[in-house]
Structures are given as structure tokens and as C-alpha cells.
Amino acid sequence: MALSLFYALVIKKPDVDSDDDGDNELQSDEQWLHNHLTEKDLLNPDTLRMLENRKANVPLPPELDFLKTAKEER
Numbered sequence: 038m039a040l041s042l043f044y045a046l047v048i049k050k051p052d053v054d055s056d057d058d059g060d061n062e063l064q065s066d067e068q069w070l071h072n073h074l075t076e077k078d079l080l081n082p083d084t085l086r087m088l089e090n091r092k093a094n095v096p097l098p099p100e101l102d103f104l105k106t107a108k109e110e111r
Contacts, residue, residue: 063069078084 074084
């Protein structure tokens with residue numbers, strides 16, 4: 038037991054090739070899936086208006102009565 042503990046803590050090297058480097062730079066064959074807004078973007082009234090329009094067009098969740106009857110029918 039002591040030998041395995043010694044091996045785990047001292048001898049074994051951790052994985053150096055980790056994908057999670059914290060590096061946000063893209064490779065040449067990669068692209069962002071979403072545009073990231075900066076603080077400067079949030080000060081722009083046109084950008085704020087666009088975000089408010091997106092919020093207004095989001096579908097509302099179903100009513101609780103509808104969910105209750107759907108559960109009962111199942």
C-alpha cells in the first residue's frame with residue numbers, strides 16, 4: 038500500500054498533453070460557434086435592442102395545467 042502511494046505521488050508523471058489548456062486561441066481549421074459579446078458591445082444601443090428582440094421571441098414554457106394533464110395521460 039505504501040509503495041503504491043509513493044508511486045502515485047512521486048514517480049508517476051501527470052499527463053502533460055491535456056486538451057484543457059485554458060488557451061482560447063483557435064487553430065487554423067477551427068471557428069467559433071457563437072459570437073462573444075464584449076463590454077463595449079453591451080454599451081451599444083443597437084446590440085442591446087437586438088438582444089431584447091431575441092429575448093422577446095423566445096417561446097414561453099408550457100403552462101402547469103398542460104404539464105399536469107400530459108403526465109396524467111401518460
